[in-house]
Amino acid sequence: MEVLTGWWDDFFWGSVVVLKVFLASLVLMVLFGLVGAAAKLSNNRIAQKIAGAYTVIFRGTPEILVILLLYFGSAITLTAIAQIFDPEVKFLDVPPFWAGTIAIALIVGSYATETFRGAFLGVKPGSIEAARALGMSNLQTFIYVRIPEMWRLALPAFGNHMLSLIKDTALISIIGLNETLFVAKQAIGSTGKPFTMYIVVGLIYLGFSTVITLTVMALERYGQRTLRTGT
Amino acid sequence: MSFDLSLIAEALPKMLVGIGLTFQLLILSAILGLILAIGLMLMRISGKWYLSWPAQVYIYVFRGTPILVQIFIVYYGFPQLDFIRDSFLWPIFRDPFGCAIVALTLNTGAYVSEILRGGVLGVDRGVLEAGEALGLSKPQRFIYLTTPIATRLALPAYGNDIISLLKSTALASTITLMDMTGIARTIVAQTYAPYEIFISLAIIYMILTFFIQKLLARIERYLGRYAEREG
Amino acid sequence: MTSPEPLIQMLEVGKHFGTFQALKGINLNVSKGERIVVCGPSGSGKSTMIRCINRLEKHDQGRIIIDGIELTDDLKDLNAVRREVGMVFQSFNLFPHMTILNNLMLAQKLVRKTPKAEARDVAMHYLERVKIPEQAGKYPIQLSGGQQQRVAIARALCMKPEVMLFDEPTSALDPEMINEVLEVMVDLARDGMTMICVTHEMGFARSVADRVIFMDTGEIVEEAEPETFFNAPRNERTKLFLSQILKH
Numbered sequence: 253m254e255v256l257t258g259w260w261d262d263f264f265w266g267s268v269v270v271l272k273v274f275l276a277s278l279v280l281m282v283l284f285g286l287v288g289a290a291a292k293l294s295n296n297r298i299a300q301k302i303a304g305a306y307t308v309i310f311r312g313t314p315e316i317l318v319i320l321l322l323y324f325g326s327a328i329t330l331t332a333i334a335q336i337f338d339p340e341v342k343f344l345d346v347p348p349f350w351a352g353t354i355a356i357a358l359i360v361g362s363y364a365t366e367t368f369r370g371a372f373l374g375v376k377p378g379s380i381e382a383a384r385a386l387g388m389s390n391l392q393t394f395i396y397v398r399i400p401e402m403w404r405l406a407l408p409a410f411g412n413h414m415l416s417l418i419k420d421t422a423l424i425s426i427i428g429l430n431e432t433l434f435v436a437k438q439a440i441g442s443t444g445k446p447f448t449m450y451i452v453v454g455l456i457y458l459g460f461s462t463v464i465t466l467t468v469m470a471l472e473r474y475g476q477r478t479l480r481t482g483t
Numbered sequence: 484m485s486f487d488l489s490l491i492a493e494a495l496p497k498m499l500v501g502i503g504l505t506f507q508l509l510i511l512s513a514i515l516g517l518i519l520a521i522g523l524m525l526m527r528i529s530g531k532w533y534l535s536w537p538a539q540v541y542i543y544v545f546r547g548t549p550i551l552v553q554i555f556i557v558y559y560g561f562p563q564l565d566f567i568r569d570s571f572l573w574p575i576f577r578d579p580f581g582c583a584i585v586a587l588t589l590n591t592g593a594y595v596s597e598i599l600r601g602g603v604l605g606v607d608r609g610v611l612e613a614g615e616a617l618g619l620s621k622p623q624r625f626i627y628l629t630t631p632i633a634t635r636l637a638l639p640a641y642g643n644d645i646i647s648l649l650k651s652t653a654l655a656s657t658i659t660l661m662d663m664t665g666i667a668r669t670i671v672a673q674t675y676a677p678y679e680i681f682i683s684l685a686i687i688y689m690i691l692t693f694f695i696q697k698l699l700a701r702i703e704r705y706l707g708r709y710a711e712r713e714g
Numbered sequence: 715m716t717s718p719e720p721l722i723q724m725l726e727v728g729k730h731f732g733t734f735q736a737l738k739g740i741n742l743n744v745s746k747g748e749r750i751v752v753c754g755p756s757g758s759g760k761s762t763m764i765r766c767i768n769r770l771e772k773h774d775q776g777r778i779i780i781d782g783i784e785l786t787d788d789l790k791d792l793n794a795v796r797r798e799v800g801m802v803f804q805s806f807n808l809f810p811h812m813t814i815l816n817n818l819m820l821a822q823k824l825v826r827k828t829p830k831a832e833a834r835d836v837a838m839h840y841l842e843r844v845k846i847p848e849q850a851g852k853y854p855i856q857l858s859g860g861q862q863q864r865v866a867i868a869r870a871l872c873m874k875p876e877v878m879l880f881d882e883p884t885s886a887l888d889p890e891m892i893n894e895v896l897e898v899m900v901d902l903a904r905d906g907m908t909m910i911c912v913t914h915e916m917g918f919a920r921s922v923a924d925r926v927i928f929m930d931t932g933e934i935v936e937e938a939e940p941e942t943f944f945n946a947p948r949n950e951r952t953k954l955f956l957s958q959i960l961k962h
Contacts, residue, residue: 312692313685314653324677422549447560454548461547613807616768617821618796631811709811709853
């Protein structure tokens, strides 16, 4: 493992970047998923159509293509706008961090749309009727009955979405984000040990995946427990 | 930064040249992946720890790491290892196409084995007991009862995995292969027209996704004809 | 009964699920042509007992001997036994992916090695016997519960068993379908089939059974001819059970 000497720091900071992208895209993914599900469940036909197109597009297009399009597309647009004010500008881009984060959040958000929609529809009408019969308002029913039941139903699929997000962060190295895969490329350049370096990257991701899997398992157990004791 | 239609007209035929390679990657790794998946699934349900344990570790590792890292390990990493350079498999690993097939196969095999296992576990125990009571041996029950019923149960999830696999073939472009995505990236590098090229390519992928879904729905209907009350 | 050796012999049979004792000290002899009805509260071990007879469950104490063959871990004997013993389940358990005809032909071809044409003839013969030959080309889901259960009986009969076991064959059926299944069973009894039926259909027990067996907590509590069993039960538990079941 001597070849790794001097590279530990770089891999550590690369991992921090992975974590940052993951957390930022997680927030956005939940947002896109909830908005998408709300649109699909709404009575507004235009909203339904837009949400439908959103899921078809992002589930049918390769992830790498979405990332490339968002990054280079936004760069060319930004550059053109900037040149209006200053003709000297050669190239201006949205930072790869944000282009990539938004791209993977949009992709996984399209899957989350279906998950949230299914979970919302999966809540038994009986529980909602019971809450109404007890005199709870719409909002109270939503907060105290719908949401808790919904997240329990959505959790297993949601865990898979989180795993997709963490793994998709690797794709952002293609547009130059300095995450672990990018670090590995530099390390290979100076050490000539590609197998070693990429295995390190694989192990880092395996670590992240493990933490996510264990967290979801713990949450599922927690969800089951509230279900059983009825608290 | 206007949307240049003549550019699309020019680029489309060029990109479609790569569709053959995309199909080769998809079909070859789907078939090999399915064979691998069946093997892994059989190991997993064998009830023997020395078979099920390695299969479980394999599935865990390949589902817990990004496919891009897996592709890089095979293509860039393996040549670092002398025993691979000296083995009869070297012609496969020297060739980017061979590496892409190997990585895609190993990856999809892990996912599909879990899908198949879900199908096998979903088969009604009572039906298997009826077979047992009629004197069918264990292999006979597996071939004539478990396999056809589990296939039907696993098919929807399997279809989703085939679409994921199609999207993953686009990553072959990261190891110099000129599939549709590889060609598109080259054209964008020359013309600097990401919108036109990437969007039209995305539409091609969506059309392919659509046809794969149609085909699978048809197979599903055929295999599931026994599950419809009218007939 | 005059036959020298019973078709089914159970000697001090016991069975555990983990620490729970499902069967204890079961002694039962069934002669050829005898019709036995087994009843008892749920969890009394009645299903477990008949499942032990074709080894869907393994007993862990005592001996079970079917037509001279003792049930052991020896696989060859087991297949010979299963050919002798037909079983009908509460939830029909037809093969959902096969037509009715193929449901009846599969085991004949695989286990009995019957040629296809002959297997088809046998299948149609028994479908006629359960009065639904016209359903041969359909899939199980397209049939009513009563029809499915009749198919399941025909499927077991295709193997030409010496004994038929019925595990609550009418419990999963809507009330209006119970009779069509019972009729088939009565018919079978009239033809001299050896039968062991776990059921709570007391009318069936009265008219068909040679003996009624009452089980509770894994034991045979009472065993008598139907007349005696229903009119003069000796055991308190039997009386309680009968008073509950006959109220319905």
